[in-house]
Amino acid sequence: MKFINYLEKVSGVDIIGLISLTIFFLFFVVMLTWVFKTKKKDFIEVSNIPLDNQH
Amino acid sequence: MQETNQSMQVEKFYYDNKIVKAFGYATVIFGIVGMIVGLWAAIQMYYPAISLNLAPTTFGRLRPLHTNAIIFAFVGNASFAGIYYSLQRLCKARMWSDKLSWIHFWGWQLIIVAAAITLPLGLNNGAEYAELIWPIDIAIALVWIIFGINMFGTIIKRREKHLYVAIWFYIATWVTVALLHIVRSIELPYSATGSYSWYAGVQDALVQWWYGHNAVAFFLTTPVLGLMYYFLPKAANRPVYSYRLSIIHFWSLIFIYIWAGPHHLLYTALPDWAQSLGVVFSIMLIMPSWGGMLNGLFTLRGAWDKVREDPVLKFMVVAITCYGMATFEGPLLSLKSVNAISHFSDWTIGHVHIGGLGWNGFMAFAILYYMIPKMWGTSLYSKKLATNHFWLGTIGIIIYAVPLYWAGFEQSLMWKQFTPEGQLKFDFMQTVTNIKYMYVARSVGGTLYLIGAFIMVYNLYKTIAKGTFIPNEAAEAAPIVKAVTQKKEYWHRVIERKPLTMLVLSLILVAIGGLVQMIPTFLVKSNVPTIASVKPYTPLELQGRDIYVREGCHTCHSQMIRPFRDEVARYGEYSKAGEFVYDHPFQWGSKRTGPDLAREGADKNKRPDSWHYTHMYDPRLTSPGSIMPRYIWLLDDKLDISTTAAKIRAMRKLGVPYPKDYDKIANVDLMKQADSIAGNLKKDKIETSSDREIIALIAYMQRLGRDIQGEPKPISEKK
Numbered sequence: 001m002k003f004i005n006y007l008e009k010v011s012g013v014d015i016i017g018l019i020s021l022t023i024f025f026l027f028f029v030v031m032l033t034w035v036f037k038t039k040k041k042d043f044i045e046v047s048n049i050p051l052d053n054q055h
Numbered sequence: 056m057q058e059t060n061q062s063m064q065v066e067k068f069y070y071d072n073k074i075v076k077a078f079g080y081a082t083v084i085f086g087i088v089g090m091i092v093g094l095w096a097a098i099q100m101y102y103p104a105i106s107l108n109l110a111p112t113t114f115g116r117l118r119p120l121h122t123n124a125i126i127f128a129f130v131g132n133a134s135f136a137g138i139y140y141s142l143q144r145l146c147k148a149r150m151w152s153d154k155l156s157w158i159h160f161w162g163w164q165l166i167i168v169a170a171a172i173t174l175p176l177g178l179n180n181g182a183e184y185a186e187l188i189w190p191i192d193i194a195i196a197l198v199w200i201i202f203g204i205n206m207f208g209t210i211i212k213r214r215e216k217h218l219y220v221a222i223w224f225y226i227a228t229w230v231t232v233a234l235l236h237i238v239r240s241i242e243l244p245y246s247a248t249g250s251y252s253w254y255a256g257v258q259d260a261l262v263q264w265w266y267g268h269n270a271v272a273f274f275l276t277t278p279v280l281g282l283m284y285y286f287l288p289k290a291a292n293r294p295v296y297s298y299r300l301s302i303i304h305f306w307s308l309i310f311i312y313i314w315a316g317p318h319h320l321l322y323t324a325l326p327d328w329a330q331s332l333g334v335v336f337s338i339m340l341i342m343p344s345w346g347g348m349l350n351g352l353f354t355l356r357g358a359w360d361k362v363r364e365d366p367v368l369k370f371m372v373v374a375i376t377c378y379g380m381a382t383f384e385g386p387l388l389s390l391k392s393v394n395a396i397s398h399f400s401d402w403t404i405g406h407v408h409i410g411g412l413g414w415n416g417f418m419a420f421a422i423l424y425y426m427i428p429k430m431w432g433t434s435l436y437s438k439k440l441a442t443n444h445f446w447l448g449t450i451g452i453i454i455y456a457v458p459l460y461w462a463g464f465e466q467s468l469m470w471k472q473f474t475p476e477g478q479l480k481f482d483f484m485q486t487v488t489n490i491k492y493m494y495v496a497r498s499v500g501g502t503l504y505l506i507g508a509f510i511m512v513y514n515l516y517k518t519i520a521k522g523t524f525i526p527n528e529a530a531e532a533a534p535i536v537k538a539v540t541q542k543k544e545y546w547h548r549v550i551e552r553k554p555l556t557m558l559v560l561s562l563i564l565v566a567i568g569g570l571v572q573m574i575p576t577f578l579v580k581s582n583v584p585t586i587a588s589v590k591p592y593t594p595l596e597l598q599g600r601d602i603y604v605r606e607g608c609h610t611c612h613s614q615m616i617r618p619f620r621d622e623v624a625r626y627g628e629y630s631k632a633g634e635f636v637y638d639h640p641f642q643w644g645s646k647r648t649g650p651d652l653a654r655e656g657a658d659k660n661k662r663p664d665s666w667h668y669t670h671m672y673d674p675r676l677t678s679p680g681s682i683m684p685r686y687i688w689l690l691d692d693k694l695d696i697s698t699t700a701a702k703i704r705a706m707r708k709l710g711v712p713y714p715k716d717y718d719k720i721a722n723v724d725l726m727k728q729a730d731s732i733a734g735n736l737k738k739d740k741i742e743t744s745s746d747r748e749i750i751a752l753i754a755y756m757q758r759l760g761r762d763i764q765g766e767p768k769p770i771s772e773k774k
Contacts (some may be wrong), residue, residue, distance in 0.1 A: 016571060016574065016575060027306075027564070031302075034302075035299050035303055036299075043299055044298070046217045046220075047219075047298035049219040050219060050221070050284075050285050051289070051292065051293070051294060
């Protein structure tokens, strides 16, 4: 149950920072590509779902 | 597509309004209760006698009751009501299982009742917004899973191909709250009601504010944003301004939010890199938040005339504006230079109430005003009363928040002032008595808001009386047909239609931020430099510490001296990460209504045992002008030492280095130390038995900050 400090210092784990930055960057690239490549027509259809006054 | 059309038979089904009604009623009842408790606690800030000098109604116990009631009972029930209403309609399907709906409802209400009983009894585990004891924590997890099964069941059997953005917010809420709750609640029970956090000190603090910050994000923000994306277009009768923006809003919000927790711990003993990470992500957070706010407000473009007429839209406009204000202020408060002033002060309380009263409260009122007439097949009894409620609420928010901003700023600046001779200009008490009238103003604002809520209750009651409830609302829609699509679909459309993929993606996204911060804090040794002179608490001190936790002392007293000139001058050497390694849970606090106690027992601040005794009997005898409640029962109640052995064993399991088998003899040491304190009191002409709770609390107070006072300064933190 104890937490043990396996690594001596943070400078040895720079890779964590690099991985984080890469994930961060890729996340936005992928999301923005997705959003801006989608046609507006599709969005209009979906955004009207709540207004489907039938019910 | 010919085959598809042939098989499209319209199905008839019914929306379950009964469950929405139940959650709606619970929202109103617990909302009123939570607000009354809040007002009661607020009045104690300038009139402490209104605690009635009773243990269950002192500020330290009422404050968690207020926050839990508002967060989990009021906003929680409102979100569930809105989710059960909108999810069915967005999926064109009844809830998957009525039985699960009702288990969710009654389970949640029982949890609330259990919280309302245990918190005033002092049964809490000392973690802000996660105070509830471990059996209730387990119940929350179970009920949450039931809710999730029912929600996903409904989504899977839906008749609408696409998942509207509101549902994304609901999915993210569910998965993230589950993750937060489980990680925060990992604790080791030592009795049927007591437990110690698995984490200690700095690590506990990181987990706590990862949890605390994201409870705001995923319990008070994302579900309510989902409600906004459904009910605002409904009320305005027009689609959301930009669906594209809503997608960016969703993904960037859930991704960025989870990293920002450490901004609650700026200038504390948390490693600097984690603080900086928290700041950077908090600043970035302004973009998705404002994207959402603008998306909401722009939805009303060309429809502002409706806002004049419709109370639902009125409430929504102020709610969304408050969301924008709070999410603008949040990043500002995360700047280290601003935080140096705002932290520990009433500024934070003002800030959260813009979010709580404005964003959450007004959104809850808006959806109640929308849903209740619809479900009773009638119109609102009185638009005029609703408008009066709106204005009372709005003015109430302003009168609540502005004095607290002022008080926070003024008090914090007073703390930091020095005379030309280099002495602190004000003693702590002066900075408190100076802002008392601001507390009075705040409670006036709260009262106005509460009166508004009562007007709503009357208005809704009359609306219900004139309508007829529609328990099962008829609807019809065609089922989704598994069509073989002719052209290749763009890949996001595929994700968007698969709720489980959505769930997994959301989970991965929110897990990243937490892992990046937690892994190094837990694994890297240099992040928590050990200090050889820091020793575990004695059994009596440990019992005293548990009383400190029980009474909620951390709601008003911090134990974290930041490295500022004034704090070092006032309290002593700034706090080091290594000092808290045996603190399960950490008690750094987030508000300094009373002075910091991190070095209360150090030689610099040392007061005789009799001072503490008298102070607990009546704080105004030792500190004229104090607004602290009296803790008379501590002087009379007998300390329960039957728990000592179990507590020591639990601590040993958590890695606190008590000697082997120490639990068997711990009470001997406990009595020895208690007798010595009783002896000290006797010298000061205070006759008391050594087995009273006050003795343990004094032992703990006198221990605070003693460990490192002999250390050479500054303590070098070897990298």
